[in-house]
Amino acid sequence: MKFTAKTDGSDPAPARTPFNSSGNIITIRFNLAVATDATLAIDLAGTILHESIHAELHRLKLTNNSGPNPLPASLFNWYMQMWSFYEAINNEDFDDPLDVLNQTAADSQHNLMAFRFIDPIASGLREFDENSYPLDNYKHYVWSDGLDEYGLDAGYITDNELTRLSILSKIVRDDNHKNTCD
Numbered sequence: 701m702k703f704t705a706k707t708d709g710s711d712p713a714p715a716r717t718p719f720n721s722s723g724n725i726i727t728i729r730f731n732l733a734v735a736t737d738a739t740l741a742i743d744l745a746g747t748i749l750h751e752s753i754h755a756e757l758h759r760l761k762l763t764n765n766s767g768p769n770p771l772p773a774s775l776f777n778w779y780m781q782m783w784s785f786y787e788a789i790n791n792e793d794f795d796d797p798l799d800v801l802n803q804t805a806a807d808s809q810h811n812l813m814a815f816r817f818i819d820p821i822a823s824g825l826r827e828f829d830e831n832s833y834p835l836d837n838y839k840h841y842v843w844s845d846g847l848d849e850y851g852l853d854a855g856y857i858t859d860n861e862l863t864r865l866s867i868l869s870k871i872v873r874d875d876n877h878k879n880t881c882d
């Protein structure tokens with residue numbers, strides 16, 4: 701896994717982890733036009749965890765769920781079913797096979813993250829924040845990395861719950877506690 705940076709004002713994403721990385725290295729590229737000095741450290745930490753999970757899920761797809769740390773077989777099969785489901789849709793929507801591949805990776809992995817990775821990522825952010833608040837105070841930073849629309853579509857979360865989590869996240873944002881990178 702390799703971390704790099706670009707500055708691209710036309711791309712709204714704070715980072716991207718394309719599937720078509722060459723060789724055995726998966727590259728995570730941060731966009732310095734979006735992830736600026738003013739970005740809250742906990743937001744950036746959430747993005748790093750989100751993109752790292754993309755990289756790991758790329759690896760599991762490429763290696764057919766080989767170790768270290770494979771997914772449980774039932775969950776990997778579910779991920780592959782999501783992959784096929786979105787691939788059929790994206791084949792209709794895109795002409796370039798590379799676009800189909802990257803959109804299918806994004807769709808299936810975001811659905812999987814919304815299904816199973818909200819609490820683990822929130823737990824990592826809570827640890828990063830020196831366990832200052834309960835877990836719910838950190839979940840907004842996970843959902844808001846593009847997972848909310850998948851969670852709403854699939855019924856993993858409701859609008860009311862997202863609003864509640866958003867309000868709780870402001871306590872983390874507005875306190876006087878400084879993270880290493882603030």
Ligand SMILES: [Zn+2]
Nearest residue numbers: 750754810846
């Ligand atoms: Zn993503």
